[in-house]
Amino acid sequence: MKNKEPLILAVVVFFTLVTYYLVEPFAHHQMHKHVESEGFAYADLPAITKTGSAASGQELIMNAGCAGCHSIEVAGMPAPMDAVMAAQSYGVNPPDLSNVGAIFDAKFLADLIKNPAHALNVEHKFDEAKGQMHPMVAFYGMGGDIDQEIADMVAYLQSIAVKPEEVTSTMAFENACGRCHAVGYENWTQIGEKPKFKHEKDALAFDIKVLEYQDSLKAYMGKLPPDLSMYIRSRGEHFINTLIENPQNHLAGTAMPRVGVTAHSAEKVIEYLEDAGDSKRHERAAIGKNVMIYIVIFAIFALLWKKQVWRDLH
Amino acid sequence: MENNSRRGFMGKAFGAVAGVGAVASLYAMKKSWDPLPSVKAAGFTTLDMTIYQENVMVTEKWRGKPIFVLKQSAKMLEKAKENPRDIERLVEIAGAHYMVCVGLCTHLGCIPAFRPASNDFKCACHGGEFDASGMVQMVPPPRGFDIPPFKIDGSKLVLGEAGPEWQAMKDNGITL
Amino acid sequence: MAHFTKATSIKDWFNQRLAVEKLEKVMMSEYWIPKNINFLWAMGMVLVITFVLLVVSGIFLLMYYVPTTDGAFYSVNYTIMREVDFGWLWRHVHGVAASVVFLIIYIHMFTGIYYGSYKKGRELIWISGMLLFVAFSAEAFSGYMLPWGQMSYWAGMVITNLFSGGSLHADGLVEWIRGDYVPAQAFLGRFFMLHVLLIPLAIMGLIGLHFGALRIPHVNNQDGEEIDFEHEAKKYLDGDKAGSKVMRFANDFMSKDMMVVGVFLIFFFYLVFYNYGFAMDPVNFDPADGLKTPAHIYPEWYFLWSYEILRPFNIDLGLVLFAFAQVIFVLLPFLDRSPNTCAANRRGPLFAVWFWLMLSNMIVLTAMGKLPPEGIFSTIGLVSAVLFVVMWLALPIITSMEKKV
Numbered sequence: 001m002k003n004k005e006p007l008i009l010a011v012v013v014f015f016t017l018v019t020y021y022l023v024e025p026f027a028h029h030q031m032h033k034h035v036e037s038e039g040f041a042y043a044d045l046p047a048i049t050k051t052g053s054a055a056s057g058q059e060l061i062m063n064a065g066c067a068g069c070h071s072i073e074v075a076g077m078p079a080p081m082d083a084v085m086a087a088q089s090y091g092v093n094p095p096d097l098s099n100v101g102a103i104f105d106a107k108f109l110a111d112l113i114k115n116p117a118h119a120l121n122v123e124h125k126f127d128e129a130k131g132q133m134h135p136m137v138a139f140y141g142m143g144g145d146i147d148q149e150i151a152d153m154v155a156y157l158q159s160i161a162v163k164p165e166e167v168t169s170t171m172a173f174e175n176a177c178g179r180c181h182a183v184g185y186e187n188w189t190q191i192g193e194k195p196k197f198k199h200e201k202d203a204l205a206f207d208i209k210v211l212e213y214q215d216s217l218k219a220y221m222g223k224l225p226p227d228l229s230m231y232i233r234s235r236g237e238h239f240i241n242t243l244i245e246n247p248q249n250h251l252a253g254t255a256m257p258r259v260g261v262t263a264h265s266a267e268k269v270i271e272y273l274e275d276a277g278d279s280k281r282h283e284r285a286a287i288g289k290n291v292m293i294y295i296v297i298f299a300i301f302a303l304l305w306k307k308q309v310w311r312d313l314h
Numbered sequence: 315m316e317n318n319s320r321r322g323f324m325g326k327a328f329g330a331v332a333g334v335g336a337v338a339s340l341y342a343m344k345k346s347w348d349p350l351p352s353v354k355a356a357g358f359t360t361l362d363m364t365i366y367q368e369n370v371m372v373t374e375k376w377r378g379k380p381i382f383v384l385k386q387s388a389k390m391l392e393k394a395k396e397n398p399r400d401i402e403r404l405v406e407i408a409g410a411h412y413m414v415c416v417g418l419c420t421h422l423g424c425i426p427a428f429r430p431a432s433n434d435f436k437c438a439c440h441g442g443e444f445d446a447s448g449m450v451q452m453v454p455p456p457r458g459f460d461i462p463p464f465k466i467d468g469s470k471l472v473l474g475e476a477g478p479e480w481q482a483m484k485d486n487g488i489t490l
Numbered sequence: 491m492a493h494f495t496k497a498t499s500i501k502d503w504f505n506q507r508l509a510v511e512k513l514e515k516v517m518m519s520e521y522w523i524p525k526n527i528n529f530l531w532a533m534g535m536v537l538v539i540t541f542v543l544l545v546v547s548g549i550f551l552l553m554y555y556v557p558t559t560d561g562a563f564y565s566v567n568y569t570i571m572r573e574v575d576f577g578w579l580w581r582h583v584h585g586v587a588a589s590v591v592f593l594i595i596y597i598h599m600f601t602g603i604y605y606g607s608y609k610k611g612r613e614l615i616w617i618s619g620m621l622l623f624v625a626f627s628a629e630a631f632s633g634y635m636l637p638w639g640q641m642s643y644w645a646g647m648v649i650t651n652l653f654s655g656g657s658l659h660a661d662g663l664v665e666w667i668r669g670d671y672v673p674a675q676a677f678l679g680r681f682f683m684l685h686v687l688l689i690p691l692a693i694m695g696l697i698g699l700h701f702g703a704l705r706i707p708h709v710n711n712q713d714g715e716e717i718d719f720e721h722e723a724k725k726y727l728d729g730d731k732a733g734s735k736v737m738r739f740a741n742d743f744m745s746k747d748m749m750v751v752g753v754f755l756i757f758f759f760y761l762v763f764y765n766y767g768f769a770m771d772p773v774n775f776d777p778a779d780g781l782k783t784p785a786h787i788y789p790e791w792y793f794l795w796s797y798e799i800l801r802p803f804n805i806d807l808g809l810v811l812f813a814f815a816q817v818i819f820v821l822l823p824f825l826d827r828s829p830n831t832c833a834a835n836r837r838g839p840l841f842a843v844w845f846w847l848m849l850s851n852m853i854v855l856t857a858m859g860k861l862p863p864e865g866i867f868s869t870i871g872l873v874s875a876v877l878f879v880v881m882w883l884a885l886p887i888i889t890s891m892e893k894k895v
Contacts, residue, residue, distance in 0.1 A: 299752030
């Protein structure tokens with residue numbers, strides 16, 4: 001009896017791999033179009049040509065009225081109103097500016113100050129010609145060279161922020177995404193992390209504030225931005241990266257703005273989402289390695305046992 | 315013969331390797347039964363001791379169990395000082411004395427009722443009684459109310475954490 | 491009362507009450523297996539191991555799963571995946587095993603078809619095996635409902651809608667199955683019951699029947715040779731182990747079984763830790779939303795061939811052919827009219843071609859079932875579905891033309 005087992009194994013493996021290929025990589029490729037990342041280069045935005053002065057920038061920001069909507073905690077400037085009221089006025093709570101210089105791309109910040117709807121890629125929704133104004137007022141200059149002034153403002157924002165390498169996953173997420181997206185599994189609501197309350201009445205009062213905020217947000221965006229707790233597993237890293245880079249690539253016509261984060265911040269946002277939706281990945285990798293080593297040893301011992309038992313059967 | 319003993323050996327060796335896997339699986343299974351992190355984290359309750367009034371017995375909650383907090387009045391303190399064991403059961407915070415204990419009868423676990431008129435506790439199940447500092451004043455309970463591990467933090471009391479005062483109570487046999 | 495004597499040993503004590511030695515001989519050391527087999531014969535043991543993995547991992551999931559529409563998704567994706575020590579491991583093992591078990595079932599099934607292991611005396615092994623396939627399918631479907639994700643909800647909606655019978659409009663029946671107008675708490679609760687209790691009991695009973703049906707006819711061999719098991723067993727027991735055509739189940743065959751299981755487990759655990767996306771579809775990580783259908787819904791891969799037979803036709807014809815596809819495999823022992831029990835490649839060109847074409851066609855149906863029903867894909871799907879039906883109708887004809895080997 002010729003030993004046909006290698007051939008049989010090859011046939012089984014062949015048919016299995018063909019089936020796997022057609023059902024998984026091939027089919028998913030057919031169902032979802034592939035979007036290439038541009039590495040957060042923001043090629044459509046103009047480069048900053050002037051060298052900014054942080055001192056001038058500080059004066060400009062104080063005089064331009066940014067603190068009318070934005071808090072700047074590190075500069076001792078609190079928010080003019082609470083998150084719920086802010087959302088009622090503007091649709092969403094304007095971010096604190098302390099660390100935006102580190103989290104967001106400089107070109108983006110410059111364009112945002114000059115033309116918010118353009119930088120955020122929501123001109124299809126906020127069309128100046130039709131009188132649909134973005135809630136953030138554009139900066140029209142304080143009399144001098146507007147590009148120099150904006151470069152100064154960006155320089156100031158960068159000077160008060162932490163170093164870009166020091167941006168943590170929580171900082172990046174809460175600032176760039178957290179004012180629209182809740183993450184229930186990390187206890188994150190759009191108005192901040194939900195505290196522990198001793199009395200149920202206080203907990204419910206907090207929940208009502210969140211719901212009120214969400215109502216304003218829903219009216220502003222068209223629908224409530226989804227909770228992102230499991231998005232790292234339902235959408236995957238590549239989709240989220242390319243979505244953050246430019247939401248219009250995946251969801252044409254969406255109200256979700258391009259948030260303008262740096263590549264490093266985007267990495268940190270992914271890390272935050274992984275901690276929320278795939279928190280055991282390190283343990284899985286570590287245990288996986290040990291299990292694979294063990295199971296190979298198991299198979300070897302089984303083989304040796306079989307060889308011994310079958311010695312006198314052939 | 316030689317084959318038999320070798321075959322026996324290889325079979326036993328394989329069995330041993332499989333056994334290692336089985337033991338590892340049992341370990342993982344045991345860990346899956348452990349109380350969840352959220353359960354263990356909820357095992358701490360902080361009490362703000364400034365809100366309690368003398369003679370008013372308040373029931374709080376800790377690890378799902380009732381906790382009796384009774385701020386001692388001058389009369390209660392006097393009675394407690396007569397009995398050294400009684401005074402040792404009380405917790406002193408910011409000049410005031412409190413009885414803080416698990417509100418379950420040490421006999422068989424019912425919740426005794428506080429009687430404001432006589433400033434003591436009566437357990438309806440089998441008639442046991444405890445005084446205002448938690449000591450037994452009528453059997454069948456075998457010992458005074460148990461005192462939960464606590465830590466004094468300024469004017470707050472953190473239940474669930476073992477501070478030095480509680481450790482001293484445990485070492486002296488005041489509580490289990 | 492039967493006669494009992496004073497026990498001479500612990501073994502003797504058990505023998506007098508439970509006949510353990512006799513049992514061990516019948517089930518293990520004197521259960522004779524032909525030597526002329528290959529590793530495909532180990533798929534039965536691989537299935538047992540996989541079933542054990544499913545039951546054990548299922549036990550630990552069951553400890554923490556909350557069977558309510560409000561709590562289910564959180565209990566799986568937060569409590570089990572994030573909080574319970576090794577909870578993520580049980581979930582990954584359970585999901586991957588539920589998918590891989592069907593790969594092994596299909597290999598096991600097609601091995602049986604190839605070698606004619608359903609013929610002449612082995613019909614009940616085949617039938618009980620196909621009933622096991624149905625039971626495992628029901629178990630997989632009911633289990634898939636439990637995480638209550640988008641795929642759970644919409645698969646539940648679509649599959650229960652099948653029972654409306656197309657033009658029969660049996661909406662009342664559909665509502666009765668669901669316990670509600672749409673998949674909701676009643677639906678989840680009853681599929682939880684089915685998945686955790688009723689179907690596992692049925693599976694265990696059917697496994698018993700499957701083994702029982704196998705014991706008397708004995709396992710088949712690569713040449714379909716009719717072996718005189720008593721004669722060959724005597725040769726073996728008299729010392730001619732090499733010359734005998736049979737071997738003991740335990741430990742001869744079992745040691746080879748374990749070797750195959752070892753290789754299988756390497757493949758299995760690799761998937762559990764590193765490549766599990768095929769078994770845990772991303773769409774099911776969105777919580778169920780009755781007001782939003784996902785852009786692409788599809789069943790798990792092992793149902794795709796069946797799904798593709800339903801899709802290309804109008805609802806009534808589709809349902810008839812779908813029912814045909816479920817039942818026709820069971821009838822194989824009676825549709826195959828040939829006198830030969832041997833490997834397909836020795837049964838003449840017709841059956842050999844039939845076999846490889848059926849296998850390939852089912853893979854094509856599987857692939858088309860996953861792809862969007864557009865353009866070239868829907869054409870291929872239609873042709874494959876029709877080919878499937880035609881091939882089964884042709885089987886009695888081509889097999890009755892076979893000459894005895």
